[in-house]
Structures are given as C-alpha cells and as structure tokens.
Amino acid sequence: MPEGHTLHRIAGELQDAYAGRSPSVTSPQGRFADGAALLDGREVERGAAWGKLLFLHFAGERTLYVHLGLIGTFVLSRVTGEADPPVVGQVRLRLLDGDTLADLRGPMACEVLTPPEVEALVARQGPDPLRPESDPDRAWASIHAARRTIGELLMDQTVLAGVGNIYRCEVLFRHRVNPAFPGSRIKRATWQAMWEDLVHLMPWGVRTGRIITLDEVLDDVVAAVDGGQEARGLDVPREFAVYQRTGEPCLRCGARIRTKVVAGRNLFWCGNCQRRS
Structure with missing residues (x-):
C-alpha cells in the first residue's frame, strides 16, 4: 500500500x-x-x-x-x-x-x-508528519494509553497518519526501539525523536518519489539537490537498514535481522540493537 x-x-x-x-x-x-x-x-x-x-x-x-x-x-x-x-x-x-x-x-x-x-x-485520522499543523502530542496520547505494541500502533492510521510498513520498520530501527514494547512503555522523549525523524525524512520521499531512511543515501541526495539536480529525477537506491533484509547482518551490530507479521504486514527488526523502550 x-x-x-x-x-x-x-x-x-x-x-x-x-x-x-x-x-x-x-x-x-x-x-x-x-x-x-x-x-x-x-x-x-x-x-x-x-x-x-x-x-x-x-x-x-x-x-x-x-x-x-x-x-x-x-x-x-x-x-x-x-x-x-x-x-x-x-x-x-x-x-x-x-x-x-x-x-x-x-x-x-x-x-x-x-x-x-x-x-x-x-x-478520524492521526497527525500526519507531512502536515505542518499536525500535533505529535495527539499521537503520543494514543500511544501512551495503549496496551498494543508500538509496532502495531505505528500502522494504525487513527494514531499516526501516513506511516506504512517501510517507515515503521526503519524508524523503529533508527531509534533502537523494540517493536514488541507496549505503547505505554515508550518514553515521551523517544516518541518525540521518532516524530521529528519522520518529519525530516518523509518530505524527501515526496520530493524524490522514494523512501529514504539511510543517512548516507540521504546525504548523497541532499548534496545532489544542493548542486542543482532535480530531486524527482535522481536515481535513489532502494536500500534500507532492516526492511526486507531477513537473515542478513544488521548494519549496526552484525546480528541477524528478524521478521514477524505484525498488524498484517511483515515487520523487520534487529533483536540485538532494538531493545529500547
């Protein structure tokens, strides 16, 4: 989707x-x-x-x-x-x-x-990281009160609008968050950092037409745009830290990437890195 x-x-x-x-x-x-x-x-x-x-x-x-x-x-x-x-x-x-x-x-x-x-x-929708008027506190209130896991909540459009499976997997990895933790265990500062990361990353998805979650890829894209190239025409590699990398080594620690169906989609994560609540 x-x-x-x-x-x-x-x-x-x-x-x-x-x-x-x-x-x-x-x-x-x-x-x-x-x-x-x-x-x-x-x-x-x-x-x-x-x-x-x-x-x-x-x-x-x-x-x-x-x-x-x-x-x-x-x-x-x-x-x-x-x-x-x-x-x-x-x-x-x-x-x-x-x-x-x-x-x-x-x-x-x-x-x-x-x-x-x-x-x-x-x-009926949650806040959208691509809408400047969106209030992340609305999503935080839903997450903090929930017994469901953060991996489930990020796919619920009434909690957070616009985030799908790729951004879910990647932003949880970027912030070392265990997707199996209940929303009620996620710290406020951790949620704020995740929200700000989505606000930073998703506009580049709009501009290039590609989801970008690896910092080195984003750095290359930013440099190309700053150099005068059109963002929409860039050949952005489809590379991710954990998404669709089952069994491959984690880019951060070398442990094997795991996968499990959560909220109807295959969720990918590193069991070693992602222990944070």
Whole structure:
C-alpha cells in the first residue's frame, strides 16, 4: 500500500496540472459515473492529502476523495494529438484538460464529498508528519494509553497518519526501539525523536518519489539537490537498514535481522540493537 509521501506527491502533481482549470471528468469503467458527472467541468481549486487520504477540491464545495488501498494507482501523463486518448485497463476516473491526462485505477475508495464530510474523515485520522499543523502530542496520547505494541500502533492510521510498513520498520530501527514494547512503555522523549525523524525524512520521499531512511543515501541526495539536480529525477537506491533484509547482518551490530507479521504486514527488526523502550 502506498505510504503517505506518495499521496502528498500525487496531490501536488494534480494541483500543478489542474488548479485553476476545469478538466473533463469521466468514468470510463462506469463505476464512478454519477460522481464524475458532479465534478465534470468544475474548476479545480487545489490538491491535498492527509496521511493516505487524497483530496482534489473543486469549486462549488465538491471534493474528490480517493484512497488507493493496496492496488490503486493514479497516473498523470501528457497526451498529444488525441482529443480522447484510448482507455487502457479498468479506469475508474479520468481527468483530461488539454494535454494533461490523469487516470485512476483500482482504488479502494473514490467518492465525491462535501466539506463537512471531508472534515469528519480527516478528524478520524492521526497527525500526519507531512502536515505542518499536525500535533505529535495527539499521537503520543494514543500511544501512551495503549496496551498494543508500538509496532502495531505505528500502522494504525487513527494514531499516526501516513506511516506504512517501510517507515515503521526503519524508524523503529533508527531509534533502537523494540517493536514488541507496549505503547505505554515508550518514553515521551523517544516518541518525540521518532516524530521529528519522520518529519525530516518523509518530505524527501515526496520530493524524490522514494523512501529514504539511510543517512548516507540521504546525504548523497541532499548534496545532489544542493548542486542543482532535480530531486524527482535522481536515481535513489532502494536500500534500507532492516526492511526486507531477513537473515542478513544488521548494519549496526552484525546480528541477524528478524521478521514477524505484525498488524498484517511483515515487520523487520534487529533483536540485538532494538531493545529500547
């Protein structure tokens, strides 16, 4: 499932492509025909995301809400010379304006909402490290009161919005936190450090389109951007400290990386390094 940085990136792309314009909105597949009719020809105001929820706000207080789920994709592309480009696959929603095309396939949710409905949906989410107005104390209150493990809590979008399995595994490793500790045993200072780390790392995921959790990789990316290269075009290696490294040596201590299904996903950690509560 795409993590929060992907939804923020798509929101920015949709805003750049359509804000101030009135694209045609259709449902080639037919399953979103009624919703598309409500949005067709309306001016796009802005794109936004909260955690794994994607929003495209239209004039007239209508908002397109999308949750990609496990298999959904929202792909923007340029088209030339064709007034109505051919449809490939099961396209739930299509936005088309001039030479800019956006096709949505396989989402878990695709709906038209009113402002109160958007507010109610967002209110059920935890704070999002990519939203500057988010309050980490809200997440801390949920974590500190919970009997569930920190490995479970970090995947609960009502506790912390936007963090998925990769960021979960990697941030726990970066701060030496045992994923099996109950949330109530996590120290306040440890949580604050984890939050600040996510606030630092996740924007680079938005900018590059890749999850970056190794400091040496991030240092190279920062140096390249400072040198004038575009972040989105960088060839960022897909390398992690623990994620999908079962049985391999820990980069910090050499112990073997372990794995266990937690909250429906394979969690990876170092049993030697990650003893901290």
